[in-house]
Amino acid sequence: MKLGRRQFLSSTLALAAVSSAPHVLAYSPSQAMPLRRYPDNAWKIEDERFKELYVFNTPLERHWTGGLWLEGPAWNAVGRYAVFSDIPRANQMRWDEATGQVSVLRRHVGHSNGNAFDNQGRLLACEHYPARVLRYEWDGSTTVLASHYQGKPLNAPNDLIVLSSGGIIFTDPGYGAHVDYEGRERELELKPAIYYIDDTLDEPILLTDEIYKPNGIVLTPDGKGFYASDTAPSHFPDQPAAIIRWTLGQDGKSVSDRKEIVTNQKETYDGLACDVEGNIWSSASGGEGVDGVAIFSPEGTLLGRILLPEVCANVCFVGEDRNRLLMTASQSIYTLYTATRGA
Template sequence: MIIPDEIYQFEDSRFRALIQPNAQLKRLATGFEWTEGPVWFAAHQLLLFSDIPSERIMRLTSDGQLSVFRCASDFTNGNTSDRIGRLLSCQHGTRSVTRTEPDGSRTVIADQFQGKRLNSPNDVVVQSNGAIWFTDPTYGILSDYEGYQADPEQETHNVFRVDPDTGNLEAMISDFVQPNGLAFSPDERILYVAESGSSHDPDVPSIIRAFNLDDGGRIAGDRVFATIDCGLPDGMRVDFQGNLWSSAADGIHCFHPDGTRLGKILVPEVVANLCFGGPKGNRLYITATTSLYSIAVSTKSAI
């Protein structure tokens, strides 16, 4: 289904070079409960995405065929691919980050910190050196809708890093109300993290923070990078030019690396996440509440 209404909101002339003015926003599939975690696998020309409350990971091939990739997904939320093409997933049900091996088995990457269970890992990214970073808010344990209701064991809601050599887990950032989506700049010197605490507390600002990383990959200061003016930031991606594309209640907000909002792609459902993909890598796949959408753009992923 093609969405025919006006879909672009221009706020800076630089936005025109990033979009295809004649491209249509297409609804590829609908009827889900809460879509999340899209990830494109170029080697297989397919997209995976989560339907969290239904405990499914869905598969969409490049020819438009939709099927179930995994049932009983343990309320999987965010997904990504590691540097050799394996699926990494944040599972609310098991409160863990897992890796799917070539034989289909799952390896637990992290499920506890300092002897206590994680809250509910939400979103995950992988650095070029193999380090795995993920956010750990409490959404998956607030109720039985996206996981299993439970009291948190962690005192803070952290952004974690898994060391690529030792597998050790370290809390890198601990001052978020609810850390959510995260993404690296193309040179990996900046880590962007979404603050989505306004979902349950209107006094929490709906912001994206930018953390500078030093030569050793350690946090070396941060700043507010951008504010979302409609809803809150959730999942996000960075293109190869360094522009950040963030989810929001009214669609996707695109920010220049200097923090200027260039424009919006308006979507008729609340957007949870997005990723670049497609045969040429120049298509945005958008998970938005009950549906999966796509639109062609004039840029590609940073990775």
């Protein structure tokens, strides 16, 4: 199409007007993130060894907010997404690493808490009410793996791990039974405990009830044991919060060598992850200067912290290289690149 002189001048002036409008095409300072210096203030070094684990030039990223109480992140390496739970809303959520988008994966999921993917890539979830451990099958159906022990209903399964054998170990502290917010208020009929279950069993095997409030759980890097957090102070004020290690029997159906790795009266630990060196990355709460993630050596020495503006409930390593820590923190999810990899 051939433009006349008048049309050409009109078009030129219109383009000039648009290009001079900063809110349309040009960079707008109001849309920029607040300036932050490296290293990010989220990092807090407590031990010189932590300098081998943190990255100097990476920012703490807040990807989404709007939850009520976020928990249970689990990484799916094939799909490059993480599943996490908004427990009060009874929603399973999905964070897509490639796009950064967060969406609802499932609604009305029984106030599910901890999530994991089994050795076949199927999603496992701990539900508070009805109290059960559930598996989502490839055809869209569900299988209830555990709901009762010795004829009594489970308290409110919280978190779980998958063994190389396919067996599952889960914690059952009962938080979803204490108030009508994250489940259904009711009297606990069982002691808080840690259980084993697999497809060959009609009911779980009790591994240990020598723990006040078993909460987060993670395998040791060699798979021969596991750590579990004890959030005892929530209901037993005289007892310290703890991170405890057990050795697994060869078949995964028994435990021994109970050892308290970390105890603390001033802060509480919940969700856990391990890196390839065996360090423990635990969510931590206790007020400003504590809320976020505490990182411990395998022997229990505090190495460092990741400080967040919200209480952190759980963590997991995500990404192609498993070197990015995803944190579910109260109402928001955050990530931070690290100098190590998840085990």
